[in-house]
Amino acid sequence: MPEASTTTRRDELLAIAGKLFAERGFRNTTVRDIADAAGILSGSLYHHFDSKESMVDELLDTFQQQLFDQYDEIVASDRSPLEKLDAVVRASFAAIDAHHSEVAIFQNDADFLATFDRFAYLIERNKRFQKLWTGLLREAVDAGELRADLDVELVYRFLRDTVWVAVSWYRPGGELSADEVATQYLSILLEGIASHG
Amino acid sequence: MPEASTTTRRDELLAIAGKLFAERGFRNTTVRDIADAAGILSGSLYHHFDSKESMVDELLDTFQQQLFDQYDEIVASDRSPLEKLDAVVRASFAAIDAHHSEVAIFQNDADFLATFDRFAYLIERNKRFQKLWTGLLREAVDAGELRADLDVELVYRFLRDTVWVAVSWYRPGGELSADEVATQYLSILLEGIASHG
DNA sequence: GCCTACCAAGCAATTGCTTGTTTGGGATAC
DNA sequence: GTATCCCAAACAAGCAATTGCTTGGTAGGC
Numbered sequence: 001m002p003e004a005s006t007t008t009r010r011d012e013l014l015a016i017a018g019k020l021f022a023e024r025g026f027r028n029t030t031v032r033d034i035a036d037a038a039g040i041l042s043g044s045l046y047h048h049f050d051s052k053e054s055m056v057d058e059l060l061d062t063f064q065q066q067l068f069d070q071y072d073e074i075v076a077s078d079r080s081p082l083e084k085l086d087a088v089v090r091a092s093f094a095a096i097d098a099h100h101s102e103v104a105i106f107q108n109d110a111d112f113l114a115t116f117d118r119f120a121y122l123i124e125r126n127k128r129f130q131k132l133w134t135g136l137l138r139e140a141v142d143a144g145e146l147r148a149d150l151d152v153e154l155v156y157r158f159l160r161d162t163v164w165v166a167v168s169w170y171r172p173g174g175e176l177s178a179d180e181v182a183t184q185y186l187s188i189l190l191e192g193i194a195s196h197g
Numbered sequence: 198m199p200e201a202s203t204t205t206r207r208d209e210l211l212a213i214a215g216k217l218f219a220e221r222g223f224r225n226t227t228v229r230d231i232a233d234a235a236g237i238l239s240g241s242l243y244h245h246f247d248s249k250e251s252m253v254d255e256l257l258d259t260f261q262q263q264l265f266d267q268y269d270e271i272v273a274s275d276r277s278p279l280e281k282l283d284a285v286v287r288a289s290f291a292a293i294d295a296h297h298s299e300v301a302i303f304q305n306d307a308d309f310l311a312t313f314d315r316f317a318y319l320i321e322r323n324k325r326f327q328k329l330w331t332g333l334l335r336e337a338v339d340a341g342e343l344r345a346d347l348d349v350e351l352v353y354r355f356l357r358d359t360v361w362v363a364v365s366w367y368r369p370g371g372e373l374s375a376d377e378v379a380t381q382y383l384s385i386l387l388e389g390i391a392s393h394g
Numbered sequence: 395g396c397c398t399a400c401c402a403a404g405c406a407a408t409t410g411c412t413t414g415t416t417t418g419g420g421a422t423a424c
Numbered sequence: 425g426t427a428t429c430c431c432a433a434a435c436a437a438g439c440a441a442t443t444g445c446t447t448g449g450t451a452g453g454c
Contacts, residue, residue: 009399024309028224031444044400046445108305112221154381161362162355169354184351191388206433228410241434243411 010048013038015101017055022104026056027112056105057118063102064125067095071132081139082146088136089163090182096167097178103167133160159189207245210235212298214252219301223253224309253302254315260299261322264292268329278336279343285333286360287379293364294375300364330357356386 016037020029031052035042049055074087096103110126113119134156140146162185170181213234217226228249232239246252271284293300307323310316331353337343359382367378 025222025224027222028309030442032442040399041401042444043402043446047399052444112225150385151381154378155385157363157366158359158382158385161365162359165358165362166354168358181351184348185355188347188352188355227408229408237433238435239410240412240436244433249410 013045013048014055014059018059018101018105021056021059021109022101026105026109053118056109056113059102060106060122063099063106067091068125068128075132075136080145081136081143085136085140086186088133089159089186090179092163093166093178093182093185096164096170097172100167100172103164107164107167130156162189210242210245211252211256215256215298215302218253218256218306219298223302223306250315253306253310256299257303257319260296264288265322265325272329272333277342278333278340282333282337283383285330286356286383287376289360290363290375290379290382293361293367294369297364297369300361304361304364327353359386
């Protein structure tokens with residue numbers, strides 16, 4: 001069972017497709033674009049994949065599962081709420097670094113894709129994501145680690161946007177590492193969110 | 198010269214097109230979509246406009262000119278750097294409220310459009326925008342109104358993203374007014390940016 | 395000799411846009 | 425008053441290009 005090498009070409013094509021989806025959007029990337037980038041003809045893609053849809057599906061699904069596994073591990077740990085929040089933010093920036101295409105696709109095309117039954121799971125995961133983050137924020141407030149007068153829902157959007165929008169300018173291998181960016185972001189953010197002491 | 202009513206139908210169609218461009222992106226909106234929403238046939242659009250491109254062009258160009266006029270006025274006023282920054286942020290949130298479609302289109306499609314000669318002005322205006330905002334940030338740092346240890350470029354991105362990304366969730370006529378959101382955003386932000394005293 | 399990876403050709407649907415024509419209401423001429 | 429003209433606004437039909445995807449076949453390594 002030579003699994004490791006059997007999946008190679010397929011994964012290669014997936015990565016190429018992901019990069020293009022991320023750059024120009026799912027709907028604005030043609031199967032011929034993908035094939036050209038891979039050096040083959042568009043019809044040949046269908047030897048590997050059922051459809052263009054199933055390519056994004058696979059990209060987003062596997063990425064999200066990995067990310068949530070990390071989140072769950074952090075939440076289940078015995079750190080303080082604020083420390084958990086810190087870890088979750090760092091894990092998210094690490095995801096932007098390691099899975100740049102997938103994050104960009106999610107940012108740009110999730111709303112559209114979610115209108116199809118096949119991608120209904122995106123909506124559920126989004127809710128789960130929101131519950132997890134707002135939960136941590138509330139716990140941190142209750143623990144006295146964050147200001148008590150915060151509008152948690154608004155802070156959630158603020159935090160979420162600030163983190164994920166970074167995919168639009170952060171480039172893996174650039175001047176700042178993902179964790180350095182995370183450190184600076186958290187510094188700026190916490191000076192406003194942390195209770196004064 | 199009944200100018201006021203002569204331009205009405207055209208403006209109506211522009212607004213319809215803008216809304217659709219904002220919702221599903223420029224490239225993913227067909228001229229038939231626009232025509233359907235307007236209750237006419239796609240060919241009839243070409244009585245009013247040269248092309249689909251010229252519709253976005255007109256939408257973005259006029260909007261940006263208005264916005265920059267406001268920015269320039271604020272910058273030219275005799276307020277302190279921090280007060281100017283405050284005003285610029287509020288003006289931006291007001292723009293999200295008053296020109297929701299245009300902001301959304303700019304957020305989503307500017308990068309793509311900017312690859313065409315016709316939309317080269319988007320790149321220039323973007324540079325001008327960055328200079329204006331980073332200039333204000335630097336002045337505020339120099340004036341002692343903001344922390345001196347800030348990475349101004351990073352703060353700029355942070356600020357810019359935080360403001361404009363709001364177009365993805367803010368809905369005119371919703372619970373919070375644009376200025377209320379601006380106030381809360383500034384509060385959260387400044388507690389981290391303002392020099393401690 | 396089978397299986398992975400691909401090519402070659404093409405189909406039905408959708409795209410932006412063009413062309414020629416029709417409609418209906420207001421200004422103008424008589 | 426009414427006949428004439430005009431013109432904005434729309435329709436009807438279709439064209440060339442592009443879209444996702446299908447079908448049937450081929451090359452080459454294990």
